[in-house]
Amino acid sequence: MSKFKKKNKVTESIPTSALPDIIFMLLFFFMVTTVLREQEILVEQRIPQATQLQKLEKKSLISYLYVGKPKDTGRYGTEPRIQANDVLIGTNDIALWVNQERDKLSEAERDQITISMKADREVKMGPISDVQFELREVDARRVLYAAVGRVDQ
Template identity: 40%
Template sequence: MSKFKKKKSGEIPAVNTASLPDIVFMLLFFFMVVTVLRDSQLLVQQKLPKGDQVEKLKKDRSVFIYAGKPGAGYEKFGKEAKIQIGDKFTDVSNIKFALEELRRKLRPELQDKVMVALKVDEETNTGLVTDIKQELRDLNLLKLIYITTPGNQLDN
């Protein structure tokens, strides 16, 4: 009878890399799903006033209007306060068209329940805010929210 001999080599076996592409693609899909992309770039300066009664805003039915002086890199648009809706500067007379476009982008069941969020720099003139509010009244968008930072304005 013959004896069977085992090979006794001291080499470490190679690592199996067959499942490596699967792991890489799973990680890729995971990060694609959980990453939140910014929907608009801020073109105006935003030093928000402080408020002591602050609530969390549901963003699913909100339309944001930003107002303030043009930010860094956008000084070519002047030093006066500007209105930003989405990624564009707009004039008071064009607010109606911009808001109608943003309203159409919302889900159909939320289009009648739109809340307009004003994010206004604390150095912006009240006249501009009044003009924006008048345009919102003309559009029958009466649910208005002012975005502030937590804190008390009197504490300095």
């Protein structure tokens, strides 16, 4: 026991003065990586599951299109609607929207624009194919069906 007591005499204390700095470092990391959602999603979003997911290299090429039943059914009805940016649009506005999105990209990347379709699983193929038809019209043919991973049965 005496041996233990000898050791205990040396008062060791971890210097905590650097703790705020460490915390601040973490804080700045999260502040920088956080992307505050700039748009409110007006349609229901329960993303379907899939197994064969692929990740895209360049995020700047992706534009998002949300399809689903409006959350505010009193104002927008219960039929599936399309949301681009932060407004609900009709199918014939898609061409205009795609061209606007394309203008944001640099000249060389314009033909590589990818539309990430975030559609609710309850949506029927009718509205989806209408969207796809419009996308074909404006030659934005790369479509990514957003999905969440699923472990195989």
